[in-house]
Amino acid sequence: MSTVDDTFEAEPDRAASWMPRRFRSSVRSDELWLVALAALIGGFAGMGVAAIVHLLHAAHFLLFGTTTHDVSGAVYVAPWRAAIVPVVGGLLLGLTMFLTTKLARSVATIDPIEANALFGGRIPVVGSAIVVLQTMISSGFGASIGMEAGYTQLGSMAASKLGQAFNVRRNDMRVLVGCGAAGAIAAAFDAPLTGAFYAFELVISSYAIATLAPVVVASIAAVASMRLLIEPSSFQVGFAGDLSISDYGLVFAMAVACSALGICLMRSVAFVEATFVRLRVPALARPAIGGAAVGLMALATPAVLSSGHAALQVGFGADYSMATLLLLIGLKTAASAISLGSGFKGGLFFASLFLGAMLGKLVAIWWMMMFGLTTPVLVFGIVGMCAMATAVLGAPLTMAFLALETTGSLPLTIAVLAAAVVASITVRRAFGYSFATWRFHLRGESIRSAADVGWIRELTVGKMMRKDVRTVRIDLTREQLKRDFPLGSAQRVIVVDDSDRYAGIVLISELHRSTEEDSSDLTGLLTFRTTTLEPRMTVREAMKVFSSAESDGLAVISDVDRRSVIGFLSEQHALRRYSEEMDRRASETVI
Structure with a gap:
């Protein structure tokens, strides 16, 4: 399906320099301008679908010698064409895959569902163009698959780039990507309601009053532009009766x-x-x-x-x-x-x-x-x-x-x-x-829908941790540690070994509870020797570690091999940051 590289994942949103600030502010502040933008996206999606349909009809006519809109409905196809053309298409697709690998190693190809789930609706242009081209080759040469992936990729990519040009908010960007997909499906089936609810259920993954107008307008605009350019090939079946209980x-x-x-x-x-x-x-x-x-x-x-x-x-x-x-x-x-x-x-x-x-x-x-x-x-x-x-x-x-x-x-x-x-x-x-x-x-992804979970992956331990962490050496005696950390001065202290590698955590309350008969060595007081956090962990992954370790604070180490301490994160702070982000995301959506 799609592949994502770390380069794109880390790429920030950028407003296009050619778009005047006044226009960007209008779209961000007035939902009517967002609806107008959705209509523009829908019109482009309809024209894109019409262009692809024309090209596929021409390909089927040239390659299979059929005059029908789609080769699958042909009464007869010459056996040599039916057998050879898909093989040629496979060879051509393999060549495009080879050239893509050689010329654009770091190109990310992200579909609308994944873009809305993980990247706030950002879809790269080059990767989308490759997907559309490969989908057209596949369908044009007879592979037994549909063009809906190409249709929605084209419409959603255009919506994403237009949304970035106007520097819209993350939630509005996701809605616009849904508008692009809605317009593409609506044009493909000549069915605006079908396109709209395709976007709600699969691409936006939610329904809200605020998203109804732009998505429906995009679908209607797409159908209108499609009908202006090409006669829709949708199927119509009449039925006026009722179904019985049986x-x-x-x-x-x-x-x-x-x-x-x-x-x-x-x-x-x-x-x-x-x-x-x-x-x-x-x-x-x-x-x-x-x-x-x-x-x-x-x-x-x-x-x-x-x-x-x-x-x-x-x-x-x-x-x-x-x-x-x-x-x-x-x-x-x-x-x-x-x-x-x-x-x-x-x-x-x-x-x-x-x-x-x-x-x-x-x-x-x-x-x-x-x-x-x-x-x-x-x-x-x-x-x-x-x-x-x-x-x-x-x-x-x-x-x-x-x-x-x-x-x-x-x-x-x-x-x-x-x-x-x-x-x-x-x-x-x-x-x-x-x-x-x-x-x-x-592919190893854990997402189950287009619901926006990308911000969770962006909220990492590295962004939440405290970096000003004081550590002590393991060869320090208990009496020295008691003098340096009186009861009440801190809850815990991170201990490192002679090579400055993480050794564990000493709880100050346990330190002062130890008696003189206890060993003066700190080794017996060390806790969470193997349980640590890493800066790339998401907030949810960190919360799972806190829960399994039954700890309210853990050290953050650079990596498993070096085990050098680079920070500290408490469970309370992680929960607070998670709640703040949840509230902020919820406030962006008007029900």
């Missing part, structure tokens, strides 16, 4: 089935990656191998190629048999897992919609054979589509609004919402991650 048994069964398939898909991606590592396949060669596997599956059906957006539109109207549906689900799942696991760049949003729709139709046909069914199978295809996407993305309200904007049916939207909630709970209980947070987990 239909909800099928809805819940479908939600559980979609959850199982979603977990299988996410684990399959990790399995493919681990297999390449275990076989010691060079990273630059993996996309070509993955492309070869996808090309072989494309010989059976073009539906496995690219995002599957057009295949979804075709699948809604097609009367597939159960065998065909099983084949489509199996091939698309394998193709998506292999594409991402082999190194192609993209997301699973579009793929999960296609898989969910096909699984929904499959379960509905089985249910009809077993128990009978009066509601059209297509309706349960929509329910399955949204339940599967919820299982993968973890955004139930986003999927509910997608169903509403797609069908215009409130009864169906209620059924979708019920299925989405069941799918979300099932995945969280059985697996614990959405696809984005699962990828972070595989």
Whole structure:
């Protein structure tokens, strides 16, 4: 997914020098200007999505010889094209990865969720451009993944740079990044409410009255600019009926089935990656191998190629048999897992919609054979589509609004919402991650959402500790130490050895409680000999050390090897600083 280097993590926010101070002050002081900025971001996101869609259509026409909007919906693709083009795409992607490694070793590639969680919404331009380019190569050459990662990366990067230009507050920056992602998804699906709640649930990770206006305005502006430039390729399915109470048994069964398939898909991606590592396949060669596997599956059906957006539109109207549906689900799942696991760049949003729709139709046909069914199978295809996407993305309200904007049916939207909630709970209980947070987990990150935890990592022991620490040598006698530190003068004293390395802490109360019969050596009084803090520890990590050691104060050492004392931190001070930061962050958000 994304990689972050220490250089970017330490880079401070900088206001662009070309932006007049008056404009920056207006945006910081008046939320109407922030809304206007969001509209500008949404318009740019819509234009960016339109440009990418045009380029992908042209690529599919040139490479696969198809006139459809998306190669996955083509009736026929020449076998040699289906087999060879994904391999060429893998080779080209490997070349871009090689050039990126050689020419830009320190470039950070950070997606919107990670940016909002850890970096206050700061997204680098060069890394984002690389992500968009690699995503376009992956989807354009037929890798079985969607473009949503490229869309949101482009929109959020533009929002981040504009926010930095106006020097907006940290919380406003995170909202603007959400506006960029909202505009991108809204333009991609021609669905402003879907885009807005995608931002609320996944990128901003909260909903507040103050964030409603900019996010919704960005979504509407993106859809408007998209419609001015290109005819939207969104799918519209009409449904005017109601679902009976008995239909909800099928809805819940479908939600559980979609959850199982979603977990299988996410684990399959990790399995493919681990297999390449275990076989010691060079990273630059993996996309070509993955492309070869996808090309072989494309010989059976073009539906496995690219995002599957057009295949979804075709699948809604097609009367597939159960065998065909099983084949489509199996091939698309394998193709998506292999594409991402082999190194192609993209997301699973579009793929999960296609898989969910096909699984929904499959379960509905089985249910009809077993128990009978009066509601059209297509309706349960929509329910399955949204339940599967919820299982993968973890955004139930986003999927509910997608169903509403797609069908215009409130009864169906209620059924979708019920299925989405069941799918979300099932995945969280059985697996614990959405696809984005699962990828972070595989990289060793502990974040579970886009909630702002970056400030916690910035609040380190090194920033909170006292540096004016007095130490004593271990060869000092107890009587000498008693004279230097009378009872009440201090709570503790840090002891170092002959090499000025940390030896432990002597509690002054214990020192004065010792009698003359006790040994005059300080060794017997030393506590916390191996329990110390390091300056890079976060406040939460420090609090865990305090709790496990049952201490209200610990020494800070430079590193484990040298063990030289550089400071001291008390638990009380760490708690106070943590509470102050919590209050300050909370005051920035108006509920």
